[in-house]
Amino acid sequence: MINFNGDILDQEKFSLTAENRGFKYGDAVFETIKVVNNKVIFWEDHYFRLMASMRMLRMKIPMSFTLEFLEKEILSLVKANNTSQKSRVRLTIFRKDGGLYTPKTNEIDFLVEASELNHNIKNDYKIDIFKDFYNYSGLLSTIKTNNKMLNTLASVFAKENDLDNCILINEKKGVVEVTNGNIFIVKDNVVKTPATTEGCIKGIVRKKVLEILSKNEEFQVEETSISPFEIQKADEVFITNAIIGIQPVTQYKKKTFKVDFSKKIAKNLQVLEFTT
Template sequence: MKLLYNGQLLNDDEVQLSLSNRAFQFNDGFFETAIIKDGQIRFWPDHLQRLHDAAKTLQLALPESLFHILNGTAILDLAQQNIAFNHGRIKLKVWRSGSGLYTPETNHADWLLTVTPITSSAQTPLKVGICEAVFTSYTFFSHFKGPNSLVYVLAGLEKKKRGYDDMLVLSRDGFVSELISSNIFWIKDKELYTPDLQTGCINGILRRNILRWCAAKNINVHQVQANLENLITAEAVFATNVTGIRFIKEINEYQFAGMHELIGAIQEEWQL
């Protein structure tokens, strides 16, 4: 497989990272994932905005080589080479250069970008458990991907152990926050609800687009700090990430309806 490392096109077995690499030593960085569908990078402007927000928050100086790649055709060229042009996943990892301990030696950044082919995910409704092992917490960096990854890893282990399709992670205050790799929405009385970023959830790309779409359509949408009792009385519940929308049929023993006209309208808008 080909990849891009600091602007160089390499085979994956040619990449050599030092043991002092700060991504390895301290998780000092972030990552961004996006989907290619039929030669188009879906929601690319939103991904770029979140990337810049993450870099600014972590005080990382993005190199010129990365700007050149992000604004050119190199990503789609790489997708062609890796047979991922029709349906692929982009993953961009950015981390602080240099060594040092907790106090960095520099704010310059290194980066690595891969594009891998994927197949369409199953669209069967999800059976979700309530995570007991970990909680989300709001910080100034909790809205992007990378710094809090261990929360989702441990939630994934609990999902596997307990035999669920996904896990609902609550905030430390007991509010509904998110799933392992998806935002969560629910519908009550024809109005849409989703957790506020103050719960510590990721500011997902499809989440952003749904909020904008609702505002344009004058659909009431509420970003809330809601407890579990509020969620389980919903008419319908669904999960969103850049791969699409999944219905949630069950959270623990609580059952939910499947299709809802509002969800259908959202799916139709982006052909999800």
């Protein structure tokens, strides 16, 4: 089942039109959200990021699009699909049909999809850099639009080369993120992650990890530019996103990493998921 504009429909009987702007132009934004025991994890953060993204793309936000309304629409679908215990949800917003590059209207439709979440943290996790194309720095790169060809190509490259993920770089050859999340590196007592000015997504879990680290005086946190060479020198590397939480990286090229710090932060994050 899916939820289209508030109606719960059979997925097999639902279809988009040939004029759908998300399909034709990538004129859409989305949030990938975890639901556990009927609780939408970090929902306020997802909601406010979505509203900011819609405003940036000049989409008309309906008066009904309150925090409570969208949460109810998500949970109604999760209940209909019997995945309330642990669910992966995608909420997609796209401009209504019509127009060429210039849309006929800025009004929107919304689509909620929900499936059972069966994700486990991997003990061995290999990454490398995807160099064929760049993730250009700039404000538009920081929001989650449907324009994800770079991520798709990098994921194909990872699969072809027996990797678990790929690092995306920008036009300055700086580290941006990985195909499905943000990246952190740890060296001694310094924790670094690419600044949003490098072109990375304003990740929800990225934000939460920064909040956790800001309260720990033992570590110095930097949102900055990172060269690929710094990854090889790091003690630890980990990836964050809304579904996996924290995934430690164990190998980059010939370098092997420890995972102690990553696991410690993951435990702190799990506590935060159910107290906010």
